Amino acid sequence: MSLFYFVAFLSIFFSLMVIITKNPVHSVLYLVITFFTFTVHYVLLNAQFLAVVNFIVYMGAIMVLFLFVLMLLNLNKETEPMKSVLIKVIGAVAGMCLLVTVAGSIRAMEVSDPLILKNPDIGLVSSLGKVLFNEFLLPFEISSLLLLTAMVGAVLLAKKEQKSI
Amino acid sequence: METIVKDMQGIPLNHYLLLSSVIFSIGVIGVLTRRNVIIIMMSIELMLNAVNLLLAAFSVYHGDASGQVFVFFVMALAAAEVAVGLAIIVMVYRNTRSIDINSLNKLKW
Numbered sequence: 001m002s003l004f005y006f007v008a009f010l011s012i013f014f015s016l017m018v019i020i021t022k023n024p025v026h027s028v029l030y031l032v033i034t035f036f037t038f039t040v041h042y043v044l045l046n047a048q049f050l051a052v053v054n055f056i057v058y059m060g061a062i063m064v065l066f067l068f069v070l071m072l073l074n075l076n077k078e079t080e081p082m083k084s085v086l087i088k089v090i091g092a093v094a095g096m097c098l099l100v101t102v103a104g105s106i107r108a109m110e111v112s113d114p115l116i117l118k119n120p121d122i123g124l125v126s127s128l129g130k131v132l133f134n135e136f137l138l139p140f141e142i143s144s145l146l147l148l149t150a151m152v153g154a155v156l157l158a159k160k161e162q163k164s165i
Numbered sequence: 166m167e168t169i170v171k172d173m174q175g176i177p178l179n180h181y182l183l184l185s186s187v188i189f190s191i192g193v194i195g196v197l198t199r200r201n202v203i204i205i206m207m208s209i210e211l212m213l214n215a216v217n218l219l220l221a222a223f224s225v226y227h228g229d230a231s232g233q234v235f236v237f238f239v240m241a242l243a244a245a246e247v248a249v250g251l252a253i254i255v256m257v258y259r260n261t262r263s264i265d266i267n268s269l270n271k272l273k274w
Contacts, residue, residue, distance in 0.1 A: 019195035069251045081200040081265040091197030099190035106182045114175040122230040131230045143241045150245030157252035
């Protein structure tokens with residue numbers, strides 16, 4: 001039980017480090033650690049499929065993409081643009097206001113029932129696959145179209161423009 | 166695995182809600198206070214992940230697998246968004262030689 005609170009503390013700490021550190025590369029690395037703590041959360045929820053997908057897609061694919069772009073653009077601490085202190089304080093206060101509002105509304109809702117695993121195998125690959133390919137077949141196919149469109153768009157956008165056209 | 170899952174019995178749902186809202190707010194603060202476009206996109210990833218965790222927690226709480234399927238779709242969408250967004254950032258960097266978000270204020274009134 002205390003494992004959850006330890007991992008929750010770690011994920012909050014590392015996500016804070018993501019937005020505090022000046023160096024963008026360190027920021028990406030802290031984000032990788034944050035996503036790893038999220039994977040631990042999914043394992044704790046017995047959502048093993050989500051844990052594996054989070055590990056492979058987020059920590060593998062997306063973070064490698066971020067790191068490669070940072071390396072291609074040759075960014076480091078010196079080129080990092082910083083906002084003025086006033087804007088930072090205003091942004092932090094606005095975010096805290098959002099947090100207080102959401103937390104207050106949660107407190108007003110009063111759902112403090114303990115989380116009990118009613119059906120221990122809903123997070124496993126076999127049961128999720130059955131749901132995914134029966135009820136959610138159409139959204140699944142549409143998401144494949146979305147990924148194809150995103151791939152074509154990314155290649156088109158990142159390619160150098162031909163001057164002679 | 167069984168003992169870990171046994172450990173989970175009894176975390177109040179409130180604490181998951183609180184954790185997710187804290188991480189979502191950290192993402193919002195990151196968007197508001199940083200000027201580097203790539204770090205702004207990383208903050209958006211943080212927000213998406215907070216929502217993913219909450220969806221998975223609710224799915225376990227209700228014993229319904231639809232929430233976890235939805236998390237899967239959100240992950241596919243995040244992958245597409247990151248690919249297109251980073252391509253746009255590379256193109257903007259090629260034109261303006263900076264990743265400062267203030268260099269993109271031509272459309273500002």
